[in-house]
Amino acid sequence: MQAFSQLLDRLSLEPRRLAKEALLVRYFQETANPDRGYALAALTGGLSFKNAKPALLRSLISERTDPQLFALSYDFVGDLSETIALMWPEAGRNRPDVTNGELTLTQVVTELETAGKTDVPRLLTAWLDRLDETGRWALLKLVTGGLRVGVSSRLAKTSVAKLGCLDVSQIEEVWHGLKPPYETLFAWAEGKGTRPDNQDPAPFRPVMLAHPLDEARDTGILVAADYAVEWKWDGIRVQAAAGETSSGETVRRLYSRTGEDISRAFPDIVELLDFNACIDGELLIVHDGKVKPFSDLQKRLNRKTAGPKLIRDHPAAIRAYDLLQIGDEDLRDRPFVERRKRLEVFIGTVSDPRIELSPMVEVNGWDEIAAARADPHKLLRSDDAEAVEGLMLKQWASSYVSGRPKGPWFKWKREPFLVDTVLMYAQRGHGKRSSFYSDYTFGVWRRGDAGEELVPVGKAYFGFTDEELREIDRFVRNNTINRFGPVREVEHGKDQGLVLEVAFEGLNRSTRHKSGVAMRFPRISRLRWDKPPAEADRLEALEALLPDS
The missing domain is CATH 2.40.50.140 (Nucleic acid-binding proteins)
Known part of the structure; x- marks a missing residue:
């Protein structure tokens, strides 16, 4: 735990992205399996301890200090883990019954994953008694799942890729077929093993993102005719993927733009994925053919499941932008103009209107593009126009690459x-x-x-x-x-x-x-x-x- 604690402490104080990346790379280089794998899981949100909740932590500290003093201290500090770490009695470390020796991250994770509800308070108390202030803070951050050290899942994966000659997109391609502590992933990244075998028939494909359009500069440099123009809908970006296993079982998944599997929250969409393909699109709430406000979609986001009433009152739909794969054919290296034509044909084979084609914006030249952005009501019916937050410009010749490459795609949002x-x-x-x-x-x-x-x-x-x-x-x-x-x-x-x-x-x-x-x-x-x-x-x-x- 000491190395992991020091890592979190330094990450929390470091504002620069490249410096954070260097800290992560050094940690992954110097830390052995499986500790580094569990650290990666913690940084990417891959750990969850169902019997270790904030209420339990408040109970433990309340038994060891004045509850009123804790409440005042928590109000001032503003962070539960930091407050408990600072207030936990140091005298516990000197008790004769406290186990000495290094507490490993692997030990903490494996024991918490298997511990029963009544065992967790005993384990946490013993560990908090053994650790110093920074160690206690890191342990509590790990337990609650809220690291808050300024490291995104992608940055953590990028740091693993830097262990060798991989690109982060290669790691994201296999990520959903892996589980902590990711030993095969680290072996591949370091050139000591082969690419992890991913037999998932409906994997997540790393998304392609757009740069904001600089109106003053880009409209004078870019040729408008080189770009397809699409509406930028006010929903969330998703991938809908489906395929068959070798045994003939159909796997259907809905992913967020970060690769989170949100299928259970949108079963009404997942049931429609009766195909062997992967589409990129926007998830919206559409009721009686009308796109509803984003606030309606929020009622279904961040839920593990969705009940019949929620689905009935807030039915989801996808407006498709792109076709990434169909059957065994990967289309991402094809130009957008070809992918768009294939998408139009493909959507024509989908039998349910809840998965529909997002229409192109029929404009010529920058003046018409700017006019469409400023007032989409002239080209769309009112309900759809209210759901537009701007335009997307995609180079007709662009392939679909992960990350945010400069040049192929731009987003031009409406003025706030x-x-x-x-x-x-x-x-x-x-x-x-x-x-x-x-x-x-x-x-x-x-x-x-x-x-x-x-x-x-x-x-x-x-x-x-x-x-x-x-x-x-x-x-x-x-x-x-x-x-x-x-x-x-x-x-x-x-x-x-x-x-x-x-x-x-x-x-x-x-x-x-x-x-x-x-x-x-x-x-x-x-x-x-x-x-x-x-x-x-x-x-x-x-x-x-x-x-x-």
Whole structure:
């Protein structure tokens, strides 16, 4: 555990991506199997301990310290693992019954995976007593699954690829056929073994991503006729794959863009995959032929399963962009113009309208492309137009390659909506931001029963610089008028308060929010120190943006 603890500690303090990658590569080089494999699993979200939950950890620390002191400390620190690691009694390490010797990551993982519910408290207590402060923090991060060290799954896989001459896309091709501790993967990466055998008939194919279009520069360099233009739908990117095993069993899977298998959450889509192919597309909620707001899709995301009522009320559908494989034929090295023609034919053989072809945008030249982006209503019916968040431009000659290559694909999103709001509440962040009030609830004006009042319309925790974060944090501390646990209410009135210009991608009606509206991807655009709160926007201005207004 010591090497793993030091790795997490250094990763949490290192902001640079390449430096994080170097730390990971060195760790994988210097750490033996199976410890390095379990570390990789932890970094990629491949570990889960069903009997070790945050409530249990709170119970353990409450038995060893004053619960009120713990609550105050947790409020200040903002991170459960860090708080417990700091407050756990050091005296436990000196007890004669505490086992000495190195605690390995493999030992922790294997014992937690096999331990019964009543055994877990004993194991965790013994390990916390053995470890130092950093070790306790790393153990608790491992147990809760929230590492929060700024390492994505792709970065961890890239670091494994750097052990030899592999590309990360090669690792992603075989990833879903592997299980921790990934010994065959490390052997392949280091040139000591062959490519792991992946017999999965419906594997995940690493996705191809687009660069944001720089309007001022790219439209003057790129030839518009070289690019296909597609609608960029406001859903989530998915791959729908199906195939047969050697024994004739059909395997059907739905993957997110990161390769997460989300099949169980969308059985209504999986049942439609009656083919031997892999399509790339956008997952949407479509009811009675109308694309519903992203908020409807959110009701089905992050769920392990979906019940009949949820499926009936929020039926899923796919709008297909690309055909990556059909039968045993891999099409990814073919030009997009060919893949598109094959996709059109293929979708024609699919019998259910819930898997349909995403239409091309019929435009010529940059002027028409820009006009379609600015106002999709001219080319689409209203319900579909409201679900468009911009355009995709794909080079007709481009093959399908993993990652984000510069040049073949661009995304040109619509300009965000802007609204002036007033800061109402602030809450401490997590990890590096645990000492700052960095999560902000903001509101706009409306007429209430007692006159003019602010009503919350959203919450944001990014979009500002580190210097702006310090400025807002200082304002929150100096203008707090109420405290509700970890939340501070700040002064907000016609003459006193901080105006935040908020950018967001769209707006939907919501019965869950007091204001009746919900923002899509809100973020702080800029701080309006110059503007009095009385001049912030009104709820009526937001309601006018609702799709059915």
